[in-house]
Amino acid sequence: MSNSVGAVIVAAGRGTRMGTAESKQYLLLRDKPIIVHTLEVFQRHELISEVVLVTGEEDINRCREWVGAYKLDKVKAVVPGGSERQHSVYKGLKSLGTEWVMVHDGVRPFVQASEINACYEKARETGASVLAVPVKDTIKQVDGTGKVLSTPDRRSLWAIQTPQTFRLSELLAAYDAAERDGFLGTDDSSLAERSGIQVSVVEGSYRNIKLTTPEDLDFAEFTERNRGED
Ligand SMILES: Nc1ccn([C@@H]2O[C@H](COP(=O)(O)OP(=O)(O)OP(=O)(O)O)[C@@H](O)[C@H]2O)c(=O)n1
Numbered sequence: 667m668s669n670s671v672g673a674v675i676v677a678a679g680r681g682t683r684m685g686t687a688e689s690k691q692y693l694l695l696r697d698k699p700i701i702v703h704t705l706e707v708f709q710r711h712e713l714i715s716e717v718v719l720v721t722g723e724e725d726i727n728r729c730r731e732w733v734g735a736y737k738l739d740k741v742k743a744v745v746p747g748g749s750e751r752q753h754s755v756y757k758g759l760k761s762l763g764t765e766w767v768m769v770h771d772g773v774r775p776f777v778q779a780s781e782i783n784a785c786y787e788k789a790r791e792t793g794a795s796v797l798a799v800p801v802k803d804t805i806k807q808v809d810g811t812g813k814v815l816s817t818p819d820r821r822s823l824w825a826i827q828t829p830q831t832f833r834l835s836e837l838l839a840a841y842d843a844a845e846r847d848g849f850l851g852t853d854d855s856s857l858a859e860r861s862g863i864q865v866s867v868v869e870g871s872y873r874n875i876k877l878t879t880p881e882d883l884d885f886a887e888f889t890e891r892n893r894g895e896d
């Protein structure tokens with residue numbers, strides 16, 4: 667059986683928490699759109715044979731231009747997303763033709779090649795994997811009025827990142843089931859979990875942040891400045 671690996675990179679969000687006029691995935695970092703930085707990590711990676719980019723309908727043309735200009739020839743399709751991340755991923759999965767899929771947020775440009783390797787190896791070994799870091803803060807469950815309900819044991823809590831890696835056919839079946847049941851999850855693993863897929867964590871880095879709020883851009887600029895030229 668082929669073990670080809672593809673990536674679905676989702677970038678169809680509006681970035682409301684970032685609060686910029688331009689969607690955050692298109693802001694420039696060292697003169698290059700953030701989404702291009704992310705795509706380049708997968709373009710350079712020897713494991714990845716195919717990439718599907720999911721964007722807003724109105725952004726498809728400029729994304730296709732960047733695919734050409736930055737020689738991102740592993741990007742086989744640029745497709746329109748949906749109203750929620752889950753809908754965007756689903757559309758991307760339907761356009762991919764590999765045995766394995768890594769789903770990755772377009773606004774996580776700092777993922778490392780070594781992390782992609784580790785995620786793939788763990789998925790081959792156990793069936794599915796997510797990149798994650800142990801939480802640093804104490805986490806509390808709080809009700810709608812601000813009253814603390816409980817303090818879960820931090821040793822069992824991980825902050826989940828992307829990539830999230832699955833057999834494409836299994837993840838597609840999990841997405842079909844979620845659609846059928848009207849289930850909406852905030853990551854891909856939650857759909858896989860409810861379909862009975864065992865998912866394992868791979869310990870990653872606190873640097874693989876999801877650029878979400880304005881202070882994340884300070885971190886991104888600092889990180890880029892200190893990385894120097896590739
Ligand atoms: N309908 C959506 C929503 C999100 N995403 C993508 O999913 C990733 C993670 O989402 P998030 O950081 O929440 O992005 P936004 O939805 O754009 O942000 P916000 O919630 O602040 O509006 C991003 O790369 C985003 O572009 C997507 O493809 N389609």
Ligand SMILES: C[C@](O)(CO)[C@H](O)COP(=O)(O)O
Nearest residue numbers: 751771826827828852853876
């Ligand atoms: C998939 C994800 O990045 C894992 O941390 C996250 O759940 C995306 O959530 P968002 O609500 O789209 O920010």
